[in-house]
Every structure is written in C-alpha cells, then in structure tokens.
Amino acid sequence: MGAFSRIPQLIVYGIISGSIISLGGIGVSLTYSILGFSNFAHGDIMALGAYICLGVFALFTGLGLGNTPIGPLSFGFSFALSFVLALALTALAVIVIDRILFKRLRKAGSIILMMASIGLALGLRNILQFFWGPQPHYYIEKIQVASIIPGLGIRIKPDQVFIIILAVALVVLVHCFLQYTKMGKAMRASADNIALARVTGINTDRVILWTWVIGGALAATAGILAGIENKFITPELGWQMLLSVFAAVILGGLGNPYGAILGGMIIGLSEEVSTAFISTGYKPAVAFAIMIIMLLVKPTGLLGRRK
Amino acid sequence: MEVLHEVSVKLDAGEIVTIIGPNGAGKSTLMKTIFGLLKPTGGKILFDEKNITGLPPDRIVRLGMAYVPQVDNVFPSLTAQENLEMGAFILTRDFSDRMDDIYGLFPLLKERRRQRVGKMSGGERQMVAMGRALMLNPKLILLDEPSAALAPNLAAMIFDRIAAINQTGVAILIVEQNAKESLKLSDRGYVLASGRNRFEDTGKNLLTNKEIGELYLGG
Amino acid sequence: MMEQFIGVINYIVFFAITAGTYGILSLGLNVQWGFAGLFNIGIAGFYALGAYTAALISGPPPSAWDGRMVGGFELPFIVGLLAAAAVCGIVAFLIGIPTLRLRAEYLAIATIGIAEIIRLVLKNESWLTNGVWGLQQIPSPLYNPIRSGVTGFLQVHSDWPAWVHSLLSRSYNWFYLLLVIGILFALYLIMQRLVRSPWGRVIKAIREDEDVAAMSGKNTFSFKIQALVLGAMIMGIGGSLYAHYARFISPSSFKPLYGTFLVWVMLVLGGSGNNKGAILGSFVVWGIWAGTDFLTGYLPFTASQAASLRIIFIGILLEVILLWRPQGLLQRERRFPKYLRPRADDK
Numbered sequence: 001m002g003a004f005s006r007i008p009q010l011i012v013y014g015i016i017s018g019s020i021i022s023l024g025g026i027g028v029s030l031t032y033s034i035l036g037f038s039n040f041a042h043g044d045i046m047a048l049g050a051y052i053c054l055g056v057f058a059l060f061t062g063l064g065l066g067n068t069p070i071g072p073l074s075f076g077f078s079f080a081l082s083f084v085l086a087l088a089l090t091a092l093a094v095i096v097i098d099r100i101l102f103k104r105l106r107k108a109g110s111i112i113l114m115m116a117s118i119g120l121a122l123g124l125r126n127i128l129q130f131f132w133g134p135q136p137h138y139y140i141e142k143i144q145v146a147s148i149i150p151g152l153g154i155r156i157k158p159d160q161v162f163i164i165i166l167a168v169a170l171v172v173l174v175h176c177f178l179q180y181t182k183m184g185k186a187m188r189a190s191a192d193n194i195a196l197a198r199v200t201g202i203n204t205d206r207v208i209l210w211t212w213v214i215g216g217a218l219a220a221t222a223g224i225l226a227g228i229e230n231k232f233i234t235p236e237l238g239w240q241m242l243l244s245v246f247a248a249v250i251l252g253g254l255g256n257p258y259g260a261i262l263g264g265m266i267i268g269l270s271e272e273v274s275t276a277f278i279s280t281g282y283k284p285a286v287a288f289a290i291m292i293i294m295l296l297v298k299p300t301g302l303l304g305r306r307k
Numbered sequence: 308m309e310v311l312h313e314v315s316v317k318l319d320a321g322e323i324v325t326i327i328g329p330n331g332a333g334k335s336t337l338m339k340t341i342f343g344l345l346k347p348t349g350g351k352i353l354f355d356e357k358n359i360t361g362l363p364p365d366r367i368v369r370l371g372m373a374y375v376p377q378v379d380n381v382f383p384s385l386t387a388q389e390n391l392e393m394g395a396f397i398l399t400r401d402f403s404d405r406m407d408d409i410y411g412l413f414p415l416l417k418e419r420r421r422q423r424v425g426k427m428s429g430g431e432r433q434m435v436a437m438g439r440a441l442m443l444n445p446k447l448i449l450l451d452e453p454s455a456a457l458a459p460n461l462a463a464m465i466f467d468r469i470a471a472i473n474q475t476g477v478a479i480l481i482v483e484q485n486a487k488e489s490l491k492l493s494d495r496g497y498v499l500a501s502g503r504n505r506f507e508d509t510g511k512n513l514l515t516n517k518e519i520g521e522l523y524l525g526g
Numbered sequence: 527m528m529e530q531f532i533g534v535i536n537y538i539v540f541f542a543i544t545a546g547t548y549g550i551l552s553l554g555l556n557v558q559w560g561f562a563g564l565f566n567i568g569i570a571g572f573y574a575l576g577a578y579t580a581a582l583i584s585g586p587p588p589s590a591w592d593g594r595m596v597g598g599f600e601l602p603f604i605v606g607l608l609a610a611a612a613v614c615g616i617v618a619f620l621i622g623i624p625t626l627r628l629r630a631e632y633l634a635i636a637t638i639g640i641a642e643i644i645r646l647v648l649k650n651e652s653w654l655t656n657g658v659w660g661l662q663q664i665p666s667p668l669y670n671p672i673r674s675g676v677t678g679f680l681q682v683h684s685d686w687p688a689w690v691h692s693l694l695s696r697s698y699n700w701f702y703l704l705l706v707i708g709i710l711f712a713l714y715l716i717m718q719r720l721v722r723s724p725w726g727r728v729i730k731a732i733r734e735d736e737d738v739a740a741m742s743g744k745n746t747f748s749f750k751i752q753a754l755v756l757g758a759m760i761m762g763i764g765g766s767l768y769a770h771y772a773r774f775i776s777p778s779s780f781k782p783l784y785g786t787f788l789v790w791v792m793l794v795l796g797g798s799g800n801n802k803g804a805i806l807g808s809f810v811v812w813g814i815w816a817g818t819d820f821l822t823g824y825l826p827f828t829a830s831q832a833a834s835l836r837i838i839f840i841g842i843l844l845e846v847i848l849l850w851r852p853q854g855l856l857q858r859e860r861r862f863p864k865y866l867r868p869r870a871d872d873k
Contacts, residue, residue, distance in 0.1 A: 038631040040567075040638075104849055111565055111630050115790065116848050118567060122787055123841035126834035134830055182396070189382040189393050196379060199342070200439065201368040202396045239782075243642055246635045254631070281650050288639035295624040295632060 003276040009154045010272045016160050016229055018268025019167035023222040024245040025252070025260030026174060027215030033191035033255035034211045035102070037113035041121040042219055043238030043245060044128075045094060049220020050227045050237060051128050052093075053079075053086035054137060072158035074140045075228075083224055087217040094216035095209060121239070128235040136232040163225050170221065171261055174214065178257070183210055191255065240284075244271065247287035251294050253301025262302060266290070309348065310336045311502045316480075320446065323469070323479045325510065327486040328499035334482040335377065337499070338449050341480075342374040343367045355446065369397060373440035377451040380436040383425030387416050390424055390435050394442030402442065409438045412471055430461035434468065447478040455484060466492060490514045528689035532696075539699045545812040546706040547767050551789045552796065552804035553713050554760030560799035560858070561721060562753035563733035565630040568621075570785025571641030572614045572758050574648060576765020577775050579613045580606035581661045582654075584770070593652035593659065603667035607766045614762030615755045617644075622751045633754075641782065648777040660776025664769050667705065672698050706767055710805065713760060717801045721859050729753055730799075730859075788815065791844045799858030806855060815840065 024046055031039045039045075060078040061067065067076035101120065105113050146155035178184040183206070190197040190207045198204050226241065227233045248267040252259025270290055271283040278286075294301065310333045318324050326334050339345045341352055343364045352360045359367055364374070382390050391409060395402045410417040413434045419427065424435050433453060440448050453469065454462035470492045473479055483489040490496050493510035498519060506519060513519055551569060558564040584606035587598035621640050625633040648655045655661070676697050680686075720726050731739040732746050740746050769775050788811060796807020818839055822832035847854070 032631075038634070040634070101845060101849075108848070108852065111563075112848055112852060114565065114631060114634060115794070116845060118787065118790070119841045119844040119848070123838050123845075126837040126841070130831050130834040130838070133828075182392070185385060185389050185392060186396060189385055189389075192382040192384050193379055196376065196382065197393070199344070199364050199368070199374055199376065200393050200396060201365055201443065202393060203365070243635070243639050247639075250632070250635065279650065281646055284639070285643050285646060288636075288643060291639065292624050292636065295628065295636075299624075299628050299632070 005153075006276045007273055008152050010276055011269060012154050012156055012160070014269030014272035015265070016163055016268070017272055018265035019164055020222050020225050020229065020264075021241070021244050021248050021268050022261045022264025023167055023170060023218045023225070024241060025249045025264045026171075026257045027218045028245060028249045029252075029255055029257045029260040030187070030191070030211050030215050032249075034187060034194065034207060035106075035113075036194075037110040037117070038246070038254075039215075040114060040117040040242065041124060042117075042215070043240070043242035044121045044124040045090065045216060045219040045238070046223030046226070046241060047128060047233070047235060047238035048093065048124055048223070049086050049090040049216075050139075050223035050233045051132060051137075051235075052089050052220070053082050053224045053227070054132075054139065054233070056085050056089075057082035073162055074159050079140075083221075086224060087220045090220035091213045091216040094212045094219075098208070098212050121242075125235050125238060132235065134235060136234045138232045139227040140231065159228055163229060166221070166225070170218065174218070174257065177214075183207070187211060243284050244268075244287045247291035250291050251301060253303040256301065256303050259301050259303035309502070311340070311347075313350075314499065314502065314504055316497055316504075318447065318478055318480055321473070321476055321478055322494045323473050323481065323492055323510075325481045325483055325486065325489040325493040325496045326499055327483055327490070327496060327513075328505070330484075331501075332499040333502040334499055335451055336502075338374070338451050338480070338482050342372065342449055344374075368443065371443075371446040372449065373443065373445040373447070374449045375436045375440050375451060375453065377455055381424045381432050381439070384423060386421050386423055387427070387431075387435050387438075388420040390439050391420075391442055394439035398443070405442060405444065409441055412441070412468060412475075413438055428461075429457050430464060433457065433461075433465055437465075437468065437472070441472065441477070445477060447480065448472070450479060450481045452482055452484060454488065462488060487514065529692070532689060532693050535693065536696055536699070539696070539703050541812070541816060543699065543703050543706050543771055545809045546703070546710050547764050547771070548789060548792060548812055549710050549805040549808040550706075550713060550764035550767065551761050551785070552792045552808045553710075553717055553801060554757040554764065555789055555793050556757075556799065556801060556804040557717065557720075557753055557760065558757035559793065560804070561726065561729045561733060562750055562757075563630075564626070564750060564754055564757075565634045566637045566754070566757070567634050567786055567790075568637030568639075568641035569761060569789050570780050570782045571637070571644040572618070572761040573765045573768070573785040574641075574775075574777070574780035575617060575644055576610035576614050576762030577769035577780070578648060578655060578661070578765075579610040579762065580766030581664045581769045581775055583609045585661055585664045588656075593656045595653040597654060600665075603665075603766075603770060606770075607763055610762040610766040611759035612762075614758040614765070618755045618758030619751060622754045626750045626754065627747055641786070645777055645780070648780075655777075658777060660774060660779075661769075662774050664773045664775065666698070666702065666770045666773065668701065669698060672701055702771055706771075709763065709767065713763070714801055714805065721801065725749075725752075787844075788812075788840070791840055791847075793854075794844065794847055794852070795854055797854030797856035797858065800854070800856040801859075803854055803856035810855075811840070811843075814843070 024042065028039060028042050031037070057079055060082060065078035067078045069076050070080070097120065101116055102113060105116055146157045148155050178188055186197065186202045186207050187210060189202060190204060194204060197207070223237065226237060244267055248263035249260045250263070251266060252261070252263030267287050267290060271286050274283065274286045314333070314337055316326070316337070326337065328334055336345065340347050343359070343362050343366070346361060351358060354370060354372060357370065359370065382393060385393065391406055395405065415431065416434055416438060419431060424432055427435070437450070437453070450469070454465050457465060466488050469479060469481070481489050481493070490510045490513050496508060496510050496513045497504060498506035498513070506513070508516070551573060555566065555569060558566050582597035583599055583601050584603055585598050586600060588594035617640065621636050625636045649658055651657070676694055680691055680694060728739065728744055728749055732744070732749055736746050772779070792807035792811040793804050795811055796805070797803025815836065818836040822835055825832065827835065
C-alpha cells in the first residue's frame with residue numbers, strides 16, 4: 001500500500017516532533033513533582049520563548065549583527081545568540097510569574113493552581129497576540145535543501161539533524177544535572193517529598209527556583225525548535241502543543257521526567273506515523289486516544305508516577 | 308482544635324527521654340511543635356537557652372536539632388548515600404568524615420549505600436532516616452516512633468543503634484508506642500495522655516511502676 | 527432619540543439572552559465544580575456539541591449548497607434541546623470513566639482533549655457538520671407564529687407611531703428572552719432542590735473529603751460520574767438555546783475562550799458552590815466583557831489588539847479573584863443549612 005511506503009519518512013518526522021514534545025514534557029513533570037500541580041500554561045510558555053527569540057533576533061538584525069549561516073544550518077551566529085538569550089529571558093519571566101502568582105497560591109491547593117495556570121495561559125497567549133498579531137510569523141526564511149539518505153528513502157534537513165542532536169544533548173545535560181549535582185539531587189528529593197526536604201534543611205525555595213529555570217528554559221527551547229521545524233509560529237502554538245505534551249507526560253508517568261522523554265517520543269512518532277492513515281488534522285486525536293488508553297490500562301504511566 | 312493542654316517537657320544535654328502514652332495523646336503533635344512544624348498557641352520552647360518558639364524547621368535545623376518523622380522519613384528514589392548527602396545539604400565544606408562516622412554507626416548502610424532506598428526493608432530505611440538526621444552533628448534528635456511497623460528483632464536493632472548514637476553525646480527525645488524497649492535505655496520518661504502530662508520519672512522507675520505498666524505498657 | 531432608545535432596548539435584550547445562556551452554562555459547571563469538585567476545562571466542547579446537536583435535530587435538511595449528507599430532521603425545539611442534553615451526557619460519561627478515579631488533572635486534560643476533538647470533528651467532518659461553513663437557518667421556536675401575530679397586530683394598528691412599530695418588530699427576541707430566563711429559572715430551582723437533597727449532600731461530602739465519604743460506604747465514583755453527566759447535560763441545553771438564537775453556528779463560534787474560560791471566571795467570581803452565585807457571576811462577567819468591548823473601541827488599537835486586551839483583562843481579573851477572594855462573591859452552599867447543622871454537643 002502507498003501509505004506504508006511513507007512510514008520511514010514519517011518516523012523521521014516523528015523523532016523530531018517527539019524530541020520537541022519531550023523537551024516540553026520534562027518541564028511539566030518537574031513542575032508537577034516538585035510544585036505539586038500541572039501547569040497548563042506550559043504550552044504558552046513555549047510560545048513565549050519562541051516569540052522572545054524572534055523579537056531578540058529582529059533586534060539583532062536591526063543592529064546589523066551578522067547571521068551568515070553556520071555550516072549547513074539555515075541560521076547563523078546572531079540567531080544562535082538570540083536562542084540563548086531567549087532561554088535566559090524566558091526563565092526570568094517564569095521566575096517573575098512564580099513570584100507574582102504561583103508563590104502566593106502554593107497553600108491554596110493544586111486545583112486553584114491549575115486554574116491560575118489556565119488564566120495565565122490565556123493571558124500569555126494574548127500578550128503575544130497583542131504585540132505580534134494573530135498572523136503567522138516566519139522564523140527562518142531560507143529554504144533548506146534536504147539531504148537524501150539512500151537505501152532508506154528518507155530525506156532529512158541539516159536543521160532537523162540539529163534539532164535532534166540538541167534535544168539529545170539537553171536531555172543528557174538534564175540527566176547529569178539531576179543525578180550528579182547537589183541541586184539536582186535536592187530536586188529529586190523534593191520531588192519525592194518536599195515536606196521532608198524542608199525538614200532535612202534543604203533550601204526548598206532555591207529548589208523551586210531551579211525547577212522554574214530548567215522548566216522555562218526547556219519550554220523555550222521546545223518552542224524555538226518548533227518554530228525552526230514548522231518554519232512559522234503563531235500565538236496559538238502553545239495551546240496546540242499542550243495536549244500532545246500532556247499526553248506524553250501522562251503516558252510516561254506524571255511527575256517522572258524520564259517518563260516525559262519516553263512518552264514524548266512515543267507520542268511524536270505515533271502522531272506522525274498516523275498521518276499515513278488518517279488526516280493530519282487529527283494528530284491531536286491520536287495523542288488523546290493514546291492517553292485515554294493509558295489511563296484505562298495503567299494510570300501511573302509507563303515508568304510510574306513520582307507521588 | 309487544641310491537642311495539647313499545658314504540656315511541659317525538659318531534656319538535658321546527652322539525655323535520652325521517652326514520651327509514652329495512648330494513641331491520640333498528642334505525642335507526635337508535641338514533637339512537631341518542638342521542631343517548628345506546628346505553632347503553639349501559648350508557652351515557650353527553649354533550646355540551648357535560645358527561644359526557638361515559632362521558628363521554622365529550616366532555622367531550627369541550623370541550630371542543632373534534627374527530626375525523624377514516623378512515616379515518609381526517607382527519599383525513596385535516592386540512594387542511601389544520596390539521602391545522607393541531603394542531610395548535609397546546608398554544609399558547604401567537605402563532609403566525607405562525617406559520612407564515615409555515620410557508616411561507622413550503621414555498617415549495614417555502608418554496604419547498601421548505592422541502593423535506592425525505596426527498595427530497602429523497613430529496618431534499613433529507618434537507619435537511613437536516622438543517619439540522615441545525624442549528618443549535621445545535631446545536639447538533639449527527635450525520633451517519632453522509630454520502631455513502629457518493625458518486627459521485634461529489627462526494633463531491638465534500632466534501639467541498639469539509638470543507644471549507640473546517644474553514646475556519641477547526642478540527646479535523644481523519643482516518642483514511642485513500644486514503650487518497654489524505649490524506656491529500658493531512657494534516662495527519664497514522661498507519660499502523656501489526652502494532651503496533658505500525667506506522669507514523670509526515671510526510665511527504670513516507669514518500667515517497674517505497676518500502674519503505668521497496666522495502663523500504658525500493655526501489662 | 528427614539529431610535530437610540532430602541533437601540534438600547536434591543537441591546538439589553540440581546541445582553542440578557544446571552545448572559546442568561548451563560549448563566550445556564552455556569553449552573554452546569556456549578557454542579558461539576560461547585561458541588562462535586564470536578565475540574566472541567568472543556569466547557570466549550572459541550573457547548574458546541576449541544577448547539578450542533580440541536581441544530582442538526584431541529585434544523586433543515588442539507589441543501590444544495592451544503593457539504594452535508596445527513597441530519598436536519600426539522601424536529602421540534604424541545605426534541606433538539608433534549609437530544610443536546612443527551613449527547614452531552616453521553617460524552618461526559620465516556621470521559622468520566624477513565625478519569626474520575628484519578629487526580630483532578632486527569633479529568634482536566636481529558637476535557638481539554640475532548641473539546642479539541644469535538645472542534646476537529648466539527649471542522650473536518652463536513653458530511654455531518656458542513657465543516658467551517660457551519661449550519662444555517664436554524665429555526666427559532668415559535669418564530670413564525672409570533673412573527674405573523676406581531677405583523678398582523680401592527681397592520682391592524684398601522685396608525686401607531688413609527689417608533690412603536692420599530693420597537694415591536696424585534697419583539698420575537700423578547701419572547702426568546704423569556705424562554706431563556708424561564709429555562710434558567712427552572713434549572714435554578716431544580717439545582718437548588720438537588721443540592722439540598724440527600725444526593726446533593728453526598729456530592730458535597732465527596733468534594734470535601736472523598737476518602738471519608740468512601741468509608742461511609744458510598745460509591746464515590748458513581749456519584750462523581752452523575753455530577754459530571756448532569757452538569758454536561760445542562761451545558762448542552764445552553765448550547766441548544768444558543769443555536770436557536772444565533773440561527774447560524776460554525777466551529778469558530780465556540781473558541782475555548784468563550785465557552786470555557788469566561789464561564790470559569792463567571793463561576794469563580796459569583797461563588798463556586800452557589801447557584802445564585804453562578805447566575806450572578808454570569809451577568810456580572812458578561813457585563814464586564816461587554817463593557818470592555820465599548821471601552822477598547824475608544825483606544826487607538828487594532829481590532830485584534832483590542833480583543834487581546836480584553837482577554838488579558840479578564841485573565842487578570844481571574845488571577846486577582848484567586849489571589850484575594852477565591853470563594854467568590856456569594857458563599858458556598860453549606861452541607862447543612864445553619865439551623866440544621868449538628869452542634870458540637872450533639873452526639
């Protein structure tokens with residue numbers, strides 16, 4: 001059948017999409033396990049990161065900073081710098097948001113926090129729309145030539161290879177951080193039992209700060225990579241990805257960052273491969289169906305829940 | 308709702324004191340109040356002549372007190388060694404000496420130090436919990452029912468370790484249901500019931516006191 | 527001058543119909559969230575589902591320009607309304623099964639998901655819904671009788687001033703307003719009865735402490751499903767009322783903002799757990815929403831910027847309420863009314 005011949009290429013798309021979803025999911029899992037609530041604004045934080053990068057890049061371009069493409073990639077030094085700055089600025093924004101909003105609601109219970117995050121999601125989305133408008137903004141205007149990998153019959157662009165490599169690198173970085181650094185261990189301890197962490201003398205305020213920094217930076221990365229992959233962004237980017245990200249997190253086990261990675265890859269692959277058989281418009285339905293099946297079969301997820 | 312009504316407890320440096328009493332007497336509440344997890348509606352808590360009433364737990368930890376809760380007292384997804392490391396979180400200097408001391412007290416932990424605590428038995432977990440509390444060299448440790456949910460031989464082992472900890476000069480305040488074993492190694496004891504002091508005496512005397520024995524030690 | 531007066535009257539009627547419809551949605555959410563503590567963020571989905579069901583049941587069959595192949599049974603308004611409630615109830619039931627034994631976020635995600643899927647189906651399955659072109663000519667109940675009655679009446683009294691004619695020509699909407707308010711009031715009375723009934727007490731007990739309620743032998747899962755389904759059915763009724771008023775619906779009429787977010791702000795502001803609060807909140811928030819529409823008209827922003835500003839404003843309003851008065855304006859219904867509350871010295 002014609003549909004099956006497309007599968008190898010779709011697997012490539014799935015790996016890319018899965019990498020992006022995984023990066024988004026790690027932040028959700030960390031927030032859930034340490035802060036105790038599901039942050040429904042996470043998608044819009046991804047969009048925030050993507051737009052901040054766009055804005056900084058426009059600024060640099062206006063200042064005349066060069067953007068000659070690095071090697072086979074479609075972007076150059078000033079974009080890369082914008083990328084890094086966007087991560088920092090998004091992390092900062094998220095810390096400020098925590099100070100103003102979530103910190104004051106910590107005692108109110110997880111549902112109130114979730115409700116606040118919904119309000120935040122809508123607010124962030126519309127702030128982006130206020131400044132940039134609802135129309136799509138092009139991220140990288142150069143059209144890239146894909147290399148063809150013979151034998152497998154798949155095409156892949158240098159940018160896409162970059163996305164996969166960056167995602168892997170970040171995942172390894174996060175893993176090393178969580179396993180080998182003092183703060184990483186404190187974060188894992190707080191995810192187990194934040195009350196005990198406080199009793200032990202762990203500075204839980206600092207743990208929470210790091211949780212937002214890592215979550216925010218990874219979210220921004222996911223948003224920017226989505227922009228690179230899709231070529232353009234709209235303010236709806238975040239909300240569109242939210243279902244896939246949360247499906248991935250639930251699939252892997254809510255609260256487990258490694259589960260988020262595994263879940264992200266599975267959801268990404270499933271969504272893309274499904275387009276061989278059903279319309280692309282229904283990709284979110286695939287994520288949803290997988291999630292519902294997981295909830296019926298093993299609600300704690302593939303790798304189990306933290307709490 | 309008031310749980311404690313004018314309770315008064317005293318502890319001298321290096322002493323082991325046990326608080327016994329029926330369920331719901333307020334023993335755990337007392338311990339949590341001392342450690343700053345609960346705020347007293349009246350009265351004072353003095354530690355080393357400092358008034359610590361109302362201070363939060365992370366300040367009290369720095370003053371030299373440690374607390375081991377009855378349940379959920381370890382980090383299950385961390386290894387034994389990592390649990391101990393968390394105990395020393397506020398230290399910026401090297402504490403490998405201190406860790407060796409702890410392993411000296413709990414040789415079994417040294418063998419299992421790379422094992423995830425979630426997979427350990429109850430007795431091993433209790434050792435990890437106590438070891439974690441000792442990492443900062445506290446002057447006083449609060450133990451909330453250290454032998455609860457442990458088989459008698461493991462409980463005996465825990466009490467043996469408690470005595471060993473005390474030998475190093477740490478004062479220990481214990482809240483216990485398994486009062487007999489605990490009173491055996493205690494200098495003094497208090498009996499709490501319905502949120503009030505009912506009795507106070509040396510450990511030995513409380514053990515041999517027939518009335519106490521019937522009411523609170525199960526005969 | 528008279529024209530402006532008539533314009534104001536017409537606007538008030540429109541405002542009240544819309545606020546009343548939102549009041550019905552809020553009552554539905556109040557059953558789910560206010561009483562049972564269920565976190566449903568897919569209200570827009572149920573709203574759309576109700577509207578489309580009513581439109582497909584009561585509306586005209588597919589015309590030559592339609593992409594549709596089924597639907598349009600031209601059944602009476604009440605049949606459409608009941609069908610809307612039934613379909614929403616069934617979908618709510620299916621969503622509740624995998625999620626209601628789990629933490630609140632699972633229902634939340636599932637409702638986001640189902641709302642999204644409903645939106646996709648409405649947009650893509652043209653054979654059923656006519657896709658993005660929507661459903662037209664949805665009949666309003668008793669429209670023809672009333673219109674011909676009014677027209678006949680005006681013909682008899684053709685000597686009356688023009689402004690009276692102008693005023694009365696829109697009188698069908700007054701009827702619709704009465705219909706909406708009537709249904710709103712009826713639902714309010716039913717919900718008030720329900721909340722004070724034994725069923726209501728169990729539901730509230732489950733919200734307060736599910737473990738305790740379970741220990742007294744209640745099948746908490748079953749009760750939660752019932753609350754979810756009942757609330758969804760009420761939302762379906764709201765959807766059907768919207769369809770018959772707007773006469774034209776399309777997938778874009780049901781953005782998550784209008785269906786979901788506004789209703790949440792309405793209930794939180796009015797007072798979760800209080801039926802009067804749900805209705806009060808819907809009128810107040812709709813008033814604020816409409817008010818911001820006027821205000822931003824005066825500001826030097828583009829239409830899309832003005833729209834965003836209004837939403838940001840409502841978002842801030844929600845956060846402010848959550849930070850400073852999360853219980854809302856009117857207090858939650860107590861489990862026992864004051865005079866029946868067990869006293870400390872009772873057994």
